Amino acid sequence: MEAKLMHAVQYKSYGGGPSGLKHVGVPIPTPKKNEVLLKLEAASLNPVDWKIQKGQLRPLFPGKFPQIPATDVAGEIVEVGQGAKKFKVGDKVVVLLSHFSGGGLAEFASSNERFMVARPAEVSAAEGAGLPVAGITAHQAITQSAGIKLDGTGKQKNILITAASGGVGHYAVQLAKLGNTHVTATCGARNVELVKSLGADEVLDYKTPDGAALKSPSGRKYDAVINCATGIAWLTFEPNLSAKGKVIDIAPNASSFTTFLLKKLTFSKKSLVPLLMIPKAESLDYLVNLVKEGKLKTVIDSKHPISKAEDAWAKSIDGHATGKIIVEP
Structure with a gap:
């Protein structure tokens, strides 16, 4: 047949x-x-x-x-x-x-x-x-790499999310705000209000001088950066990091791995962490249920x-x- x-x-x-x-x-x-x-x-x-x-x-x-x-x-x-x-x-x-x-x-x-x-x-x-690739990537970056507890417990952390209106970024903002975090985000001018509506505490237009320099409007140093953008140099991140701040790169390239190794070899307290998403059904199930409960969109x-x-x-x-x-x- x-x-x-x-x-x-x-x-x-x-x-x-x-x-x-x-x-x-x-x-x-x-x-x-x-x-x-x-x-x-x-x-x-x-x-x-x-x-x-x-x-x-x-x-x-x-x-x-x-x-x-x-x-x-x-x-x-x-x-x-x-x-x-x-x-x-x-x-x-x-x-x-x-x-x-x-x-x-x-x-x-x-x-x-x-x-x-x-x-x-x-x-x-x-x-x-x-949800699957973008949501699980955001979930792993926030919970595992940045160490944020989504039940709101834990010491407050200052987080920067770049390209916060994109696929991974818009989930990362919402997930970070379930934890005890202050979220600074970057996006294009047309999406500033949207990213604020997702919960970001302060939003930078990445084309302005402060946005390009990733400077927190309230002068905070970042404990973790969820980097969803491309083409931002380590030298731009470094002055904005707290003493043990880390940059979590969700789309690592050769340059990310070089920086990662360099920071390891020089025993730097500031670090770059390449993130390679590991698919997990339990993470996907958790995210689907957050959408059901109206806590994630x-x-x-x-x-x-x-x-x-x-x-x-x-x-x-x-x-x-x-x-x-x-x-x-």
Whole structure:
């Protein structure tokens, strides 16, 4: 019997940007052992998606060509493979698919249950799909790297969050404010009021002299910086750090690792910490429940039908999205 086809977006080689994405009909996947089949309701894009296409993470990613990109999805389970026990047909879920195999820009996707959590009725598909990579990255940066307790206990810390209106940044501001923190944030002028509404105590337009210098308006030194921006030199951060302040770099590059090693070798009390997100289902579940309780929100930059996935891709590459870019089948 001929397999039923679904609409998907894929690329066949490195490079090409938005024009490298092709709309194709491919067979609906069959769930393997311990997998379920999802009818997708929303996917969100992350910079890592187009960085993989660009070849910045070769030879690790993608696992193969052609590649259906995107990993952060929400959907409904329509089939359960052998051995899959956590969920049943009809369950609504939020899922982090593998970066190795992708699969998010399609009508259906098969996935292991490992990084899959229930999505309550109070959380929309788009809100849920925004969470996996950006939300878990923000959660790990705040709780593990910066050591902030989200129950509000612990000594007050002064935190700086750069690019605070972006995908990771807007979650980081909200999570930091669940702890005992004073949050300074940077963003573009058009997003200052939004970032204040997310809870930031003081917000700097990054294009002003003080914003470019990362200076706290109240003169505070930062115990931790969640750096969601690119291109800021260590020399800009250093004078703004407290005695044992650290910069947590969520998109580390060669220069970050060099600074990290240099600070270690010179026994500096100020440090740079490259953050490599480790996916954890319990972190994702915690975040979904915060959204359900109204303590965390996904700011949605824009929604695009899968037929216009190239527009969403171009917007992500442009790097000025406010919150999350969503693609809907």
